[in-house]
Amino acid sequence: MKNKEPLILAVVVFFSLATYYLVEPYAHHILHKDVESKGFVYDGSDDILEVENIISGLQKTKLEKELEYKDASADEKQKLKTAIITSENDIAIQKVRLEKKQTFFSDVARIAKIKGDAVTGEAIFATCSGCHNDAGIVMGTIPPSLDNAGVYYTKNYLIGIIKDPVMISNVDHKFSVENEHPMASVKYMVSSDEDIANVVAYMQKIAISPEKVTPKMAYENTCGRCHSVVYEKWTQLGTTEKFKHKKDTLAAEIKVLEYEDSLKVYMGKLPPDLSMYIRSRGEHFISTFIENPQSQLEGTSMPRVGVTADTADKVVEYLKNAGDTKRHEREEIGRNVMIYIVIFALFAFLWKREIWKDLH
Amino acid sequence: MAKFTKATSIKDWINQRLAIEKVEKVMGSEYWIPKNINFLWAMGMVLVITFVLLLVSGIFLLMYYQPNIDTAFYSVNYTIMRDVDFGWLWRHIHGVAASVVFLIIYIHMFTGIYYGSYKKGREMIWLSGMLLLVAFSAEAFSGYILPWGQMSYWAGMVITNLFSGGSLHADGLVEWIRGDYVPAQAFLSRFFMLHVLLIPLAILGLIGLHFAALRIPHVNNQDGEEIDFDAESKKYLDGDKKGSKVIRFANDFMSKDMMVAGIYLVFFFYLVFYNYGFAMDPVNFDPADGLKTPAHIYPEWYFLWSYEILRPFSIDIGLIAFAFAQGIFLGLPFLDRSPNAIAANRRGPAFMIWFWLMLTNMIVLTAMGKLPPEDPYSTIGYWAAILFIVQWLALPIITSYEKKV
Structure with missing residues (x-):
């Protein structure tokens, strides 16, 4: 046989x-949409492409409506005309947006070329300390400490956030003249190209070196003011403390809840806890999402945070430490179990051969 | 009362009271299995091993899991995954085994269909096997609810909604099943009970029935040959092992079972440690939120084919098609009118095409069930669902024309 x-x-x-x-x-x-990293450069190519895509989409709709218009009845013609005018207006609005973005990012590129002077920058930096001073002022969120901003964020981003916070964060759909970004006034305080370059040079100078940044520091400074990580005992206001008396515990909780309320108003909803995000979203999604939130969640109110590739890696590492703590153990035990099972299979095979020798 | 003598050894003492030698013969050394079988016949043992893995890992998880809507997610993802030593290992074994057990069940099932092992006295084996599939499905579904993640919640919502019966609007029935208007504490508690007690009991009982159903008709063989087990086993016991058409279950067949199980376990533990993502949906690592529907709701892969039979039609027709798909496999022994109980490739072209088309079509349905309901997937899914139904309606006709081989 x-x-x-x-x-x-x-x-x-x-x-x-x-x-x-x-x-x-x-x-x-x-x-799921395939999104690839652009290398955390924040040169605006993504932002500009996004608006261009919106415009071409609108133009397509308009063209379709215009074709329909030709053969439509009088009644429908009226409706179609309104629709065409609406899309014309939308296109005009988007074109203004596009132009603004193009101008903004060419400004950023121009300033990036200027060699900043850290000493002069220090004097201007005093302006920033009005809000960024760890005194716990809440402006939607708490303005972050800028001690190590120069290492967490890229140069382009730091320039951009001073030039126009709304633009570099890619949240211009969310803010307007009536509803200003909490940091909008910086534009009038630090406005010349040289001033911006000098402040950025200063921030980069005072920051620690990238090797000294731990995953915990990277996360807490760049994400942690909006996103709690309960599994790491992290709240948006810092690590949960242990108190002797229950009323102190409750008082601390109330402080967090009040801050969360202000976050809800600022962001539209409470930014999610990220404890299990490494399992629910995965490394690739998180990394590309940090680079440009709009790329995978169009219209989200989450601003682009402008971190360096190194900071993003450390944030991912932190989330692994929160949601996939046993990954090293898994690899080690996995290897041992595989060796054991292969030996078992080998013996099982030899046993079978021994017994079936007499049967065939 | 039986006559008891002074025991000569411990074994003899036990043997006088429990007849273990006799039991060993009946269950093992003189339980006769045809020799002409291939590794697919070892899937029963592979299923037993997988079930034991599920049972043991489940017992360990049960020690830490909390069936409470406020703490369930935390107890799974923090306590079990982070705090408890090797909790992650038990959870990954449990999750992967729950998925892989269906792969093996489907292989086992299609082996049965291919070799005609549901005919000529083997109907009860098929029926009890199909009941086991139903019980395993219920077990898998109730288990999926327990981590109380987004997919737990929304799958629970969608599946229990099916019981409203479309235009019948039996909302009272749905509320009765849930114990609430929406999936909440009552829902979680009762699915916990179902998952850890009632359904496992049913599964154990059905496994007993499934094995008992094998006793009289015996296991089928590759050629569907009718073997005289008494004559062949006598030949074996007389020393003609090579000439006999049967072998002992233990250790002859068992050694082959173990060899297949060994290879299977290499594959299984590879999945547990290195490729577990398919069995643990990322969406379910978001805690349940009744105010936020996930972008895509889909069941685990093993339910996708029947989900896709439900989905492309209007609600009432879809429910009827879905009920048809769930029940029709039970009828296979009676819908197949052929006089032959042999492998599909020897039964003539009609049944052979039917078999391979059914297998391929179910894989197509599985794929379309996961893809979003938009063209071309919904059109493909629609026609695949129609084909599935047509194939079953055609089965009695094409098999009644089959000639005895």
């Missing part, structure tokens, strides 16, 4: 893998 088992195994493996491929890699490729 011919041994058919290899053929049968091939058939079983083929159908199993086909199912796996369709349900996992292929389906996820369809369900």
